Amino acid sequence: MKSPTSEIPGLLPSSETSRFTVDGLQPQVAVEPKSGEEIGDLLRLAGSQNWGIVPFGAGTKQGMGNSLRRFDVALSLANFNRVPEYQPEDLVVKVESGCRLVDLQRTLAPDNLFLPIDPPYYNESTLGGIVASNASGPWRFAHGTMRDFLLGISVVQPDGTRTKFGARVVKNVTGYDMCKLYVGSFGTLGILTDFYFKLKPLPPCEKTVLVVLKGLSEVGLALDKLFSSPLTPLAVELLNPAALAVLNQSISLTDSKEGYSLVVRFGEVETAVKWQVEQLEKLWGPLCAKGIILGDIVEQNLLWEVLREDRPYLNGFQGSVIKLKINGKSNQLVELTQRLESFKEKMEGQVFVKSHAGSGVIRAFFHFATSPVQEQRMVTCIQELRSHLRSSRGSVIVESLPLALKEAIDVWGYHSKDKSLMQRIKNEYDPQGRLNPGRFVV
Amino acid sequence: MNNAPAAERGFPKDRDEVYRHLVSILGKEWVLHTPEELIVYECDGLTLHPRLPDFVVFPTSTEEVVKIVKLAWQYKIPFLPRGAGTSLSGGAIPVEGGIVLEFSRMNRILSIDYENRLAVVQPGVVNLHVTQAAKKKNLYYAPDPSSQMVSTIGGNVAENAGGPHTLKYGVTTNHVTALEVVLPDGEVYELGTAAGDAVGYDLVGSFVGSEGTFGIVTQITVRLLYSPPAVKTMLAVYDSVVDATKTVSGIIARGVVPAALEMIDRNTIQAIEASVYATGIPKDAEAVLLIEIDGLEAGIQQQMERILEVIKANNAREIRVAQNETERKKLWAARKNAFGAYGRISANYYTMDGVIPRSKLPQILQEIDDLGRKHGLRMANVFHAGDGNLHPIILYDINQPGAKENVLALAGEILQRCVEVGGALSGEHGIGLEKQEFMSLIFSEADLHAMQQLKRVFNPENLANPSKIFPIRRGCRELPKNLLESSDQKYKAYQEIVRF
The missing domain is CATH 3.30.43.10 (Uridine Diphospho-n-acetylenolpyruvylglucosamine Reductase, domain 2)
Incomplete structure (x- = not known):
């Protein structure tokens, strides 16, 4: 690093840099700016010095994406942790990007409001990280994803200019919908400093139903019945037997060792919840080996925490772990689950599958012995899956993998024609490629 | 560029x-x-x-x-x-x-995928036709601009159209999953996907609402929703605008999200009641709220009771609840025919589209009234109160000298106030040609530049719908002059044509 470090705004002591390791790489410096102005100064300095910058929230998703081409500065948004504007009666909140989701929810709860997003790493993730990675969880079935909640955004552009888009209103077509551009942009287009979000009222009553079904054909039938009924669940999750076993280790709900599990959550006024649970019993009763209804909110939250988190499926195993996010059409769920499980034999390992049914999003965790042969098999499996999904414009993203494999696996695997447009967007806003160099699709 | x-x-x-x-x-x-x-x-x-x-x-x-x-x-x-x-x-x-x-001529519904609840349509398909086609399996397309009987999905995508029911269900962008587009260089691209989340930047989200300035949409994949089995519609009559607006924030604050929450003001009520669309609303009422909730039969009564409590607590002088579909249509008729009714009380009218934080409704409605009086112009307002999306309507007569200048000056002042309280220029109609000179009220040069950068990616030669959205003049705090030039000064080529 050529420039004298005293010029760098918000510089942290060098003892702190190890906190910001990404894929085994340590940055030359870590900074923790206090204002948008300081971020602007930093980015201008970075431009003249040709630094590569990685924005940091809680760092829970820093393992995602390709290996960084350059990593000079870690830009922590820890000082951007406030909720500067909140008017409960507008159902809108302004939050800074370094604020943790869980802290925001605590601010909103007394007014019976919440931001309906429940991604993995719920308790650590910052809103900046969730927006940048477009993270989502089971609630997406009823509520959608970040793109449906982001109303306004402040962005420090790669050249240091400060910009803002949108407003604190729930409906807005004043100029281009720039918010959408930043959702899921993985910190490659600018530094996001604050957001306006649309909020929703907390459901007055909630119930969760967990059923165990014998096989995948029953799962298919059960989902058909549910989705062609008027029922309005908040979330519908499918677990394969291995994933169900993990759930049972954390909270012993069933003694079933075999079978697939569907977990459904309802949340509305009490009469509507009660009626829906009854209806579901009628629809699914004949198909189920076992069913449990949870009414206690503490118990429900415990269950949903294990369902939504990655950790129980990533940690505490021997060997290598790979996590995939598979995007397919919602009616491909059963067939894709089957396909994923068939990899088990090829891999001589274990496959945990949990899916947001009805949204077409599947999360699969592969555990296998660390060996070049196994790794090559894994690469082949991913390629097979990708070519299978190509015709429906589905995709496979490798969200977590052993570092040694990063060079061998194309983590995004995206090669459609519109990738050239994405490249043009990146070049337009960050022509020198300063932000998260090499990390994203383009 | x-x-x-x-x-x-x-x-x-x-x-x-x-x-x-x-x-x-x-x-x-x-x-x-x-x-x-x-x-x-x-x-x-x-x-x-x-x-x-x-x-x-x-x-x-x-x-x-x-x-x-x-x-x-x-x-x-x-x-x-x-x-x-x-x-x-x-x-x-x-x-x-x-x-x-x-x-x-590109008005075909190409496919309906009932299993995945999707429809693939051409841009010329009329909004309402999508719902009609999906009806037999109880599905529908949620965004419902007032023009839905004629307006097309292509136009809805370009403008990111809203409508009364977007309060609960969101606007066009929340329901579009994929697009086929032709960019100005003639290249065809597929953007987005109907299979889970798209990889990379959200190009669909960027394209929707770009008002035709990025290129041409030639195919659209939209999401369909299951029609809610139960609907309740009610109308509440008030002697005070403040009471009506307090009801709006009261309902939202109580955690009920109605499917629609519309407000009609005194001038509109009088126009409607004097027209063939009369529905028997007392002519001396100051404001009317039209509230619709939907959902499951099992929960709708409970929802309605919560709303009725709020209405009563805010001094409504009359409440009507539709008992059947005929009565429901009758309640909606007042809202839907408002624009037709204005024609009876005014030679011309100009519809605005500012949007404000809901809690500012009482204050801003009063201010709009005062501003109208200051300019000697009559105002009416019929709007999506639930999302704070105002439609102030300026009633005027184009044959009065200076009428157009006066109307545009008033419009500018109203928009300025909307922005000052944290709102924006347009909730659902778009910027287009109409509001481009007001863009600097809300965006800095840097903000506008960043938007222009996105335009440059798609439309580098500025051929797709040029001279829209962005201000043409700099420093446009004053009245936008180009809007004041009469149209025949702007183009003299076809002056001989009789326009009617």
Whole structure:
């Protein structure tokens, strides 16, 4: 690093840099700016010095994406942790990007409001990280994803200019919908400093139903019945037997060792919840080996925490772990689950599958012995899956993998024609490629 | 970016040559080029600033669109898409002339996938037709702009259209999963996916609401929803606007999200009651709220009771609850026919679209009233109160000297106040030609520059719907002068045509 470090705004002591390791790489410096102005100064300095910058929230998703081409500065948004504007009666909140989701929810709860997003790493993730990675969880079935909640955004552009888009209103077509551009942009287009979000009222009553079904054909039938009924669940999750076993280790709900599990959550006024649970019993009763209804909110939250988190499926195993996010059409769920499980034999390992049914999003965790042969098999499996999904414009993203494999696996695997447009967007806003160099699709 | 008007780019000197090319692509019948034929396309729902296109063409396929757009690219001619022409912000007005691609022949619903709840449609499909086609399996397309009986999905996508029921269900962008587009260089791209989340930047989200300035949408995949089995509609009459607005924030604050929450003010009530659309609302009422909730039969009563409590607590003088579909339609009739009714009490009216934080409703409604009085203009308001999306309507007579200047001055002051309380210029009508000079009220130069960068990615030669959205004049705090120039000063080519 050529420039004298005293010029760098918000510089942290060098003892702190190890906190910001990404894929085994340590940055030359870590900074923790206090204002948008300081971020602007930093980015201008970075431009003249040709630094590569990685924005940091809680760092829970820093393992995602390709290996960084350059990593000079870690830009922590820890000082951007406030909720500067909140008017409960507008159902809108302004939050800074370094604020943790869980802290925001605590601010909103007394007014019976919440931001309906429940991604993995719920308790650590910052809103900046969730927006940048477009993270989502089971609630997406009823509520959608970040793109449906982001109303306004402040962005420090790669050249240091400060910009803002949108407003604190729930409906807005004043100029281009720039918010959408930043959702899921993985910190490659600018530094996001604050957001306006649309909020929703907390459901007055909630119930969760967990059923165990014998096989995948029953799962298919059960989902058909549910989705062609008027029922309005908040979330519908499918677990394969291995994933169900993990759930049972954390909270012993069933003694079933075999079978697939569907977990459904309802949340509305009490009469509507009660009626829906009854209806579901009628629809699914004949198909189920076992069913449990949870009414206690503490118990429900415990269950949903294990369902939504990655950790129980990533940690505490021997060997290598790979996590995939598979995007397919919602009616491909059963067939894709089957396909994923068939990899088990090829891999001589274990496959945990949990899916947001009805949204077409599947999360699969592969555990296998660390060996070049196994790794090559894994690469082949991913390629097979990708070519299978190509015709429906589905995709496979490798969200977590052993570092040694990063060079061998194309983590995004995206090669459609519109990738050239994405490249043009990146070049337009960050022509020198300063932000998260090499990390994203383009 | 090439911001030069078309005339300076060498058009229309090749006019005849371009005409011959267009005819070879589509046949003579489907290329309009004489002033008499083109006059229909000189404006859309915004009638203040007409401008004739050079050609209107009627493609039937993506391939034909590609050929037309490539031709425009080759000759550097501006072009823009047009659906039903219902835009209220001038989205479909060819400000710089050029080619208008009219989509009435690309009006097929290509497929409905009931299992995945998706429909793939061409841009010329009428909004309501999607719902009608999906009805047999209890599915529907949620965004419902008031123009839904005529406006097209292509137009809805370009403008990111809203509607009364977007309070609960969101606007167009929340329901579009994938697009096929033709960019100004003639290349076809598929954006987004109906299979889970798309990888990379959200190009669909960026494209929706770009008002035709990025290129042409030729195919749209939309999400369908299951029709809620139960609907309850009620109407509450108030003696005070403040009580009505307090009801709005009271309902939202109690955690109930109605499907629709509309407000009608005194002047509108009087216009409706004096017209053939009269529904028996007391003429001396100050405000009416139209509230609709939907959901499951099992929960709807409980929801309604919560709302009725709020209505009663805020001194409503009369409450009507529709007991059946006929009564429901009757309650909605007042809202839906308001615009027709204005015609009876005023020669002309101008509809605005500012949006504000809901909690500012009482304050801003009062201020709008005061501003109208200051300018000596009558105002009416019928709007989406639940999302804070105002539709102040300025009633005027174009034949009064200075009327247009006065109306635009008032409009500017109203928008300024909307922005000052944290709102924005448009909730659902778009910026287009109408509000471009007001953009600097809300955005800095840097913000506008960043938006222009996105435009440059898709439309580098500025051929797709040019001279829209962005201010043309700098430092436009004062009244936008270009909007005041009379249209025939702006283009003198076809003065001889009688307009009616």
